[in-house]
Each structure stands twice: as C-alpha cells, then as structure tokens.
C-alpha cells in the first residue's frame with residue numbers, strides 16, 4: 540500500500556501540495572531578503588520562473604509522499620495554507636540527506652510571530668515519525684536565526700553541534716547550529732502533552 544501525503548490539517552492550517560496557481564504568491568512571499576537570507580537554497584532576488592521551477596519539482600507533487608520512503612534522495616514539500624481562506628503563508632518540507640532527513644521551512648514576513656510555523660512543524664514531524672516511521676529528524680538554522688531556533692526548540696529538537704551552510708541569497712558561508720529530534724524523545728514529549736491535555 541503506497542504511503543501518500545494525506546491532506547494534513549491542523550487547527551488553523553492546511554498542509555497541501557503546491558500547484559502552479561501558487562507561483563505568484565510564492566514570489567510575493569519569497570522575494571524578500573529577510574525571508575531568503577538565512578536559508579541555503581532560496582536565491583535573491585526571486586522571480587516567477589524560479590517559483591514555477593520550484594513548484595514543478597518532484598518533491599512538491601501530490602504523489603511525492605509515495606516516493607519519499609524508498610528514495611534515498613526523497614523530499615516532500617508542502618504549502619502552508621490558511622484553512623479559513625486557503626491563503627498561502629509559506630512552505631515546509633522534509634529532505635533526505637546523507638546525515639538524515641532534514642526539516643526545513645519558510646513563511647512570508649507578514650505572517651511571522653503568529654505560531655504558524657510551529658503549528659506546521661508539529662504536524663509534519665508527526666508525519667515523519669508516525670507515517671514514515673523515521674528514527675530521527677535533523678534541522679539546521681543559522682546561529683543568529685533566533686526565530687527558527689525557537690521553532691525547533693518548541694517542537695523538541697536538541698542542539699547537536701555547529702557547522703556552516705552556503706547561503707545563495709548572501710552568496711556566502713554562514714555559521715549554523717545543528718539540531719536533532721529522536722523518535723523516542725518525540726514519543727515521550729507527545730505522551731506528556733497528551734496526558735496534560737487530558738487533565
């Protein structure tokens with residue numbers, strides 16, 4: 540039985556595959572140096588052809604989830620959309636790397652600080668552990684990207700070390716802090732949260 544990415548909903552969000560209709564909104568949200576500067580892969584400036592290419596990539600397709608488990612370079616990228624009106628807020632994804640499966644995300648600047656990334660990250664982390672049965676997840680954030688570290692902390696990622704990424708937007712190397720979340724730690728945290736919610 541293939542593992543697809545089901546429509547993943549949360550209280551406020553719908554995590555869904557991107558479609559060509561999202562291209563204009565992707566440009567509007569991503570063509571912002573503040574969004575691009577601490578990521579490895581987002582170029583700046585960012586134009587509609589880049590958005591179209593990004594949306595046409597295999598990892599953004601509706602069936603990306605089916606390919607993900609068996610492909611050593613598999614990836615799943617989902618739009619973070621508002622449930623109430625379908626508005627695109629950002630993107631979140633899982634990318635297999637030689638070091639493990641990496642969580643990544645970005646969200647448009649006007650939507651920062653509203654808990655949306657944390658809400659999406661909690662849901663995709665559950666997908667990674669419950670559906671894909673991954674033993675652990677990794678994530679890296681630029682050392683001074685406090686908001687991203689806070690998101691990762693809230694989801695349960697612990698610091699494991701330091702390193703460097705090459706930022707396309709800045710065309711330079713940036714120091715990063717590496718983090719990791721093990722399945723057992725996630726299960727313990729989830730059980731504790733469930734028992735607290737039941738009280």
Ligand SMILES: CC(C)(COP(=O)(O)OP(=O)(O)OC[C@H]1O[C@@H](n2cnc3c(N)ncnc32)[C@H](O)[C@@H]1OP(=O)(O)O)[C@@H](O)C(=O)NCCC(=O)NCCS
Nearest residue numbers: 574644645646651652653654655656657680685686687689
């Ligand atoms: C990092 C990013 C995804 C966070 O998205 P978000 O939706 O604003 O995140 P949330 O609202 O879920 O949580 C942000 C947390 O960081 C905190 N925060 C925000 N800015 C902060 C800052 N400058 N210093 C410390 N904490 C900060 C918020 O208070 C919140 O924590 P809290 O819930 O304890 O109050 C967003 O800023 C972004 O897209 N940045 C550009 C792209 C990027 O850096 N992606 C990550 C690459 S690793």
